[in-house]
Amino acid sequence: MNSWLRSQLRNIAPFATLAVLVVLFSILAPSFRTMDNLGNILQQISVTGIMAVGLTFVILCAEIDLSVAAVANATGIVVAYFTMQDASVNIANIPLPGGIAIALALAASLALGLVTAFGMNVIGIPSFIMTLAMLQIGAGVSAMLVRGQIAYNVPSLVATLGSGSLGPVPWIIIVAAVILLAGHIVLTYTRFGRYIYMTGGNREAAEYSGVNTKMIIAAVMVISAVCSGIAGMLGVAHFGSAQQDEFDNYLLDSISAVVVGGTSLFGGQGGIGNTIVGLFVLGVLNNGLDHVRIDSFLKILIRGLILLLALIVNVYAQRMRTKAATTATGA
């Protein structure tokens, strides 16, 4: 393999995976290869997509955020908590105007992100452990607010963006596309984005270049929390209800999307483009498996195996790329 191909393996492999899955499901299930189903897939990956944007920032910095789904859940519940619910819903909610409810929910996600950043930077807790604690805290906030009940109403803006459509296109797809695009622009074209790549690529070198790496790390943790918050609010509207443990699958899905797409778990390599491919791989996989007739319990195992394969490719691609970048010298 020549060195260009080697260095591009990270980007090629996810595309190849996606192509194989699409061809496979198209052959196996006629119902898969329809425009309607494409729309379904897009909707299904939108909530994950919004979460995955923040997570891409975090993983590019060689950190991890295990609290995304919990923060999303908590934020979705906060926005419902501050919205007038039907009399049948038995929670002690505080109805406020929609704009204020949204602002409070965003502030809640921001606050959770700040706590994570504080724990990591000031106290020095590794992100893996810190966000694991935050996962519990998010779940705790959710539990305290709904107390086992289900809330249905959210502010009208959130309801529109989460479950309404602009012509034929669901708003949630548009919001996800806009946030993905914004993430891409920030990472690729801004100074902050450059600092993220450099911090992830070699934190020590970034620090010795006078980059405030702690500030960068803090910023990505907060961004991740806010992205999760937005995903949570829209998700609640999309599903039509706000309740405990609603987002449990989304932690694994969003991490998988980022990593399957080829963003390096070691930081510094990858981006939103990779994440989008990863989202499609995951979306096609989840959706396609529902269109073919196999044991539904086997599907879980198949998903796991495909994710494992993607992780192997990720690590292998990292190795290839490092090799390509260093063996080209004639020392």
Add this chain to the structure above:
Amino acid sequence: MTNRVVANGMPLLELRGISKSFGGVAALTDVDFTLRAGEIHGLVGENGAGKSTTMKIIAGVHSEYQGTMEIAGERMHFRSARDAKAAGIGMVHQELSIVRDLSVAENVLLGMQPVNRLGLIDYPAMVRIAGEQLKRLGIDVDPRQPIGMLPLGMQQLVEIARVLFSGARIIILDEPTSALSPPEVETLFAILRRVRDEGHSLVFISHFLDDILRVSDTVTIFRNGRRIETAPVPDIDKGWIIERMIGKGHEELEESYTGEIHLDSKPDAPVVMTTEGLTVAGVFEDVSLQVRGGEVLGIYGFMGSGQLELARALFGKLQLEQGTIRLDGQPVRLRNTAAARLAGLAFVPESRRSMLFHMEPVFKNVTIAILDRISRLWVKPSAERAIANQHVKSLQIRPPLVDRPLGTLSGGNQQKVALAKWLTYFPKVLLLSEPTRGMDVGAKDDVLKIVRSLRERGIGVVVVSTEPETVLSMADRILVMKRGRITKEFASEVVSKDRLLAAA
């Protein structure tokens, strides 16, 4: 071990007509090389001259090449480093491959620990075997000690012991003396000679020509991917080697290698930085010094004397416990490296790995420290490339391609990129830690020129080093640190390597 099969002085390893290229660029051209049994063979050449590539072929790292290799008369072509190891070739890299948390004994016997009948590691036997091996080599160390606690020189000796114990008859040492203090170098040389006298063959790669001449029996010089000449040591001297290494007369070379240096400090120049009583317990204590604009201040000391850590503290990487730093008379508090940079300080650490981004293109490496000066919100790659191109041109960085990943450049060129980071907008004080470590004569000379040009611009340059040659060739004034304290100052006087070493 089969080393007794070949009588001393007979060719043990022979390379004939070796050529190797990387992506169309020739790294080695028609190299013949003979290593005899029972000799120490010094290998010199500028960075990129082909010494490392040749040794990597011998060590099985590069398996694709033209030409032939014979060991003890037998044709060999290694497919991997493992093959080479099995054939008795061991390599000790500049960056050691010891396991810091394990004991000396565990490191010596790494991968071949003795086991008892239950298949568990037999610790007493391990300590005994390792102890015997170390004692035989004359390495005085307790095999039970964790290796991470030992000085670097001792760690290196343990690694050599391990390579020997794994059955190597040919040992390749890459820059083994660059981080060692003079007494440690003495010990190392005594051990290398003993290993040689037992019939092993050693290849010694180094930029320290004095060291090469002192310990080698034969010296081979590489230049531009070719073997230029091989000669027995009694017949040659440093000037002879340098001439062949660089292939042309170099005027400023003399200055960096002669023994007596006249320091020309500038007592009237304005003070840009003052420190008072800087202390980090156990690292350095009560360090008070002044840095003048347009002066190069050298701080010399053996490994572990605290000067490298002092430089880190002056850049906000290591937090001070006591003391004040003033820049242009104003006290500054360096909470982090970003604060230090904004205050007008710049730092190039001793390890290029902790300064550069290997996967990123050259231009992003050059502009990372000045990004906030050239762009507010949006990055401007075209402006960055223009800046990088200027530096590539003025510093003669090769290849002159700013979009190449940094990792594809040679060490000397990487160091120039590391310096270039701070040369677009000049700092008040530039801190350089081991600026020429592991570099060839030509690249050292280039760095020296850069430092001189900065001095002309009135920048205060601080060079901290464990190499006397480095401070002697660069500094206008020299401070000597010993066990974390400044013990001596040399200013406006004649100083030599001997006097510097005597003060340390």
